[in-house]
Amino acid sequence: MSARPLPVPDETSAPFWEAAARHVLTVARCSVCAAFTAPPDQVCPHCHSTEPAFVFTPVSGRGSVRSWTVVRQSFLPGFAADVPFVLVDVELVEQAELRLIGRLLDGPDVAVRVGDPVTAAFEDVAPGVAVPAFRLAVAP
Numbered sequence: 001m002s003a004r005p006l007p008v009p010d011e012t013s014a015p016f017w018e019a020a021a022r023h024v025l026t027v028a029r030c031s032v033c034a035a036f037t038a039p040p041d042q043v044c045p046h047c048h049s050t051e052p053a054f055v056f057t058p059v060s061g062r063g064s065v066r067s068w069t070v071v072r073q074s075f076l077p078g079f080a081a082d083v084p085f086v087l088v089d090v091e092l093v094e095q096a097e098l099r100l101i102g103r104l105l106d107g108p109d110v111a112v113r114v115g116d117p118v119t120a121a122f123e124d125v126a127p128g129v130a131v132p133a134f135r136l137a138v139a140p
Contacts, residue, residue, distance in 0.1 A: 004078035006129055012040060015056040020130045025061040025120040028054035036095045061120025063090040068112050084108040088134055090118055103133040
């Protein structure tokens with residue numbers, strides 16, 4: 001049985017993964033227009049700056065489910081023991097259209113609907129390595 005693949009940070013993503021290891025959700029923020037972008041690219045998709053100097057900034061981790069799917073088949077080595085699991089597409093409260101995709105840790109049989117509130121959680125997948133995920137939240 002293969003081990004679950006681990007993230008391989010590069011120069012751009014290292015601050016994101018370092019924060020995740022501390023269970024802090026961060027998103028890249030453009031230093032020119034202050035808009036969030038996930039994932040960051042060479043050009044800011046909001047102000048089109050070619051020198052956005054993105055800074056990973058902590059966010060609340062609160063959001064709502066835009067879409068979801070149940071993964072029932074493992075196509076990558078290391079995930080066979082995890083199926084089935086739910087993947088959610090979440091829009092974070094910090095900015096319209098700011099979306100992250102992650103595992104819903106409430107289990108594959110949980111009732112989930114578009115619009116359900118969620119909050120960030122983390123899966124510790126190896127010593128010093130955590131992957132952002134989500135849990136259903138109680139509506140305020």
